[in-house]
Amino acid sequence: MSSRGSYLGTNLWRLWPALPGLWWLLGLGLLLGLQAARCAPFYLPGLAPVNFCEADRETPTCKSSVALFVNRLDSVESVLPYEHNTFDFCQDSGKKSPSENLGQVLFGGQITSSPYKFSFNKTETCIKVCVKSYDTANEDQKKKLDFLKKGIQLNYQHHWIIDNMPVIWCRDIEGREKYCTPGFPIGCFVTKSGIARDACVINLEFNKSNTFYLFNHVDITITYHRENETNWSIARLVSARLDPKSYKHSDENHLTCHGPPMEIPGEYTDKLNVTYTYSVKFEENKNNKSGSRWNYVLESMPETNIQWFSIINSFVIILFLSGMVAMITLKTVHKDITRYNQMRFPEDAQKEFGWKLVHGDVFRPPRSRMLLSAFLGQGIQVLIMTFITLLLVCLGFLSPANRGALMTCAVVLWVLLGTSAGYVSAKMYKTFRGVQWKTNFLLTALLCPCVIFANLFIMNLILWVEGSSAAISFGALIGIFAMWLGISVPLTFLGAYIGSMGKFKHPVHINQVPRQIPQQTFFRKPLFGMIIGGVLPFGCTFIQLFFILNSIWSHQMYIMFGFLFLVFIILLITCSEATVLLCYFHLCAEDYHWWWRAFFTSSFMAVYLFMYTVYYFITKLQIADVASTILYFGSSMIMVLIFFLFTGTVGFFSCFFFITKIYSVVKVD
Structure with a gap:
């Protein structure tokens, strides 16, 4: 027993990578400098400026x-x-x-x-x-x-x-x-x-x-x-x-x-x-x-000071969550290791408690494993697309002078990142001991895109009827559909085929008989955890969401993408740490059903986002006609779905790697 405790003590440092937010914080100073340099508008050198001169001095290079x-x-x-x-x-x-x-x-x-x-x-x-x-x-x-x-x-x-x-x-x-x-x-x-x-x-x-x-x-x-x-x-x-x-x-x-x-x-x-x-x-x-x-x-745009106030407020939340996660991994787990080192008799090892009691069930496959895998695949696709798009904007490759470039970049990236969606979905489905990987591929490639496409088609019909310029032509719809069916779906299949060849290895074995879960109090039930887990990410981003909604619906120009990129990184950190924290508390209560809980804890922010869009509609807009109301909430639901996917994915994988790391270091089996 003492040799086992010695192994745990000498390998405590391996827990450090399980703190997802702390590694992000190391690069936060660099991001601040990047934001300061890019928060002002700029003119992309790739767009050649036009020279002007008086009419009597006009030349081919000067009009x-x-x-x-x-x-x-x-x-x-x-x-x-x-x-x-x-x-x-x-x-x-x-x-x-x-x-x-x-x-x-x-x-x-x-x-x-x-x-x-x-x-x-x-x-x-x-x-x-x-x-x-x-x-x-x-x-x-x-x-x-x-x-x-x-x-x-x-x-x-x-x-x-x-x-x-x-x-x-x-x-x-x-x-x-x-x-x-x-x-x-x-x-x-x-x-x-x-x-x-x-x-x-x-x-x-x-x-x-x-x-x-x-x-x-x-x-x-x-x-x-x-x-x-x-x-x-x-x-x-x-x-x-x-x-x-x-x-x-x-x-x-x-x-x-x-x-x-x-x-x-x-x-x-x-x-x-x-x-x-x-x-x-x-x-x-x-x-x-x-x-x-x-x-x-x-x-x-006189709201620059408000942006900085929002970011400082988010930093306070991050520091609080980082402190809590660090206390858990470097103090609580260390206390357990010290107790193991002090054990003298083998029967003392049977007196385990808390999260160590469920080590034989913590990696038991969840219910609806195929649906969860599909959500994770789509979430990774949206997450990478958003990160690369915002990074390109901050680096100056998507100038505000090049209208439509932001949306073009996002759509093209989403189509090309089908491989990542298929790979992650198939690999997680294989980890969940699923065998129907082809069905899982079809669900990943079709579920969320079909929901979004159906939503867009209905809204486009309304725009056609109303004679609006925002209506997409039938040819453009066919082109978008062809891009999805001809590029994204085959790439998703390629990723799913590669991902189905392997799976994540669990550090502990799964028991044959599931352990009985004790009666949980209200504060330890999933709903309460999701409500708390969604509040923190939303609190870090709601001011930025206000400016985004203003740019979309109040037709104000949005060019402060440095702030947006920084808030996006803060959102990832907050989702990660809040989910890790709450999942650890639930495991300590001997509740090993954490798979879906990890996904819904951070993705519950999408519920707050939807509530905020309703509040914005009531208080900031003066929309009265039915067609505009349907279009507003239809577009809002697409935004809510995107946030649901990538925030849930961030929280899930943060919790997954955290739990895998602590059970691989603290070998309780």
């Missing part, structure tokens, strides 16, 4: 024409985006669109040219773009006017682009602070009771009840920087801002861009002419170079 592109229109009161030409705005006669990548197709971010075209460094004032006429006696024109008024009432926002930069609108709010958004409204509405809604509060002239005010004029300010010290004629654009105005142009041949606002009465029954105009000016900025041309977008 004078500055084109303005328009993106889809969206609203916080409806999740249905629409293309620019869906509304009756001015259209470009030679309409052309830049080529779209997979991410833009999936998000419906169609970018098209506009009739707004400027000459570099040429100031223009009150230039007519087009005139739109509406006669309520004409049914087609009446529908266009009604749709325009509906867009104003729902506060739909323009999104314009100049030289691949978003055109932002800044306005002063209370406390002398400036609030900027990468879009500006079509107009605003004053209700029948005289309440000014949305942008109507910025102008005291918008005061007539039951009246729509259309923003038919924009003052555009474009800032540039002279890049070449030897050739001052070459410049690059570094920012674009605008200020929407409303003017009722009485004479379209003599435009002054002054006077009363452009009003559209709520009960309009006459003819109406709307003249769209613009003014543009160029300003030189000698400090802001093109390499940091996205810095001006930060003016709309």
Whole structure:
């Protein structure tokens, strides 16, 4: 017995790798430095900047024409985006669109040219773009006017682009602070009771009840920087801002861009002419170079201090959990080893207690082993995809200037990582003593993807019916389906075939007869453990989730991926340590059914995430129509499923390797 205790004492150091969070903490300082360098926007060198110069100095490498592109229109009161030409705005006669990548197709971010075209460094004032006429006696024109008024009432926002930069609108709010958004409204509405809604509060002239005010004029300010010290004629654009105005142009041949606002009465029954105009000016900025041309977008993001507060709060949780796990492995287990060293008689070894009593049952295969294996395979696939995508963003390979690149990268990685899903699923299924590895492969390859694809198909049908620009074309759906069936599924089979050849070896034998589990108190039952285990990861991430939801549903630009990557690592550590801690407590209560419990403990965070999306829907959005509600919760369920898979997988494997390590060091069999 003493020799056995000596073996345990000399190999205590082998327990250290079982502390998953502590190893992650060693690289956390490096991640902080990476975040500090990347939290500001940047311009990817791979996207060649455009040189501009005056019209009389134009060359093949330096152009004078500055084109303005328009993106889809969206609203916080409806999740249905629409293309620019869906509304009756001015259209470009030679309409052309830049080529779209997979991410833009999936998000419906169609970018098209506009009739707004400027000459570099040429100031223009009150230039007519087009005139739109509406006669309520004409049914087609009446529908266009009604749709325009509906867009104003729902506060739909323009999104314009100049030289691949978003055109932002800044306005002063209370406390002398400036609030900027990468879009500006079509107009605003004053209700029948005289309440000014949305942008109507910025102008005291918008005061007539039951009246729509259309923003038919924009003052555009474009800032540039002279890049070449030897050739001052070459410049690059570094920012674009605008200020929407409303003017009722009485004479379209003599435009002054002054006077009363452009009003559209709520009960309009006459003819109406709307003249769209613009003014543009160029300003030189000698400090802001093109390499940091996205810095001006930060003016709309004053929440950096909140991000740091969230991360510090998460660090406190990590330190607490790391201390608890370290106390268990380096103190509690050490105490057991010391007791073994002090044993003098063989019969003393029979007086085991706690987690050592279940050593013959701790690796007994769980129920529904095939389903658990499939979840683990899909979880690994999502986890690796998310990690690589966020790492590439932080390293600068996925610039915000390259729209749709983030989603394209994520989809391509998910398809190519089918091998990892099949391998992990088959290997765990073999470890669980499963024999139907082909059925397990089919479940891994089809279960979760089919659920997501069915969800997307239903939402796409709604978008088709509503005529939204976010609807994916039938050809694109077939292409995505072909990528999954032709690439991901075969790779999953390859991984499953390799994984089925081996299994994880258990350090202890499994008893023939299962041990009876003592009666458990409420605090030791699985539900209580899952509730506690899900709170900690959610507490580390809910502030970041707020900004992510804002970027998706409130249409705010999200570019602080350094913070996001750091919070992602914190989430992995928290899930890992919380699951290890709670699984150890359950094993001490002689409950050896830990397989599913380890998965659900950390994945219960997805339940809190769903509750948070409901709270966000009620408190932050003003969605009223049924179609938008279905689309919101359908998209939220996809996000919840993704979090369920990868958080549960992180917790499961942390607990699996921790338990394997302590039972291999403390040989109680």
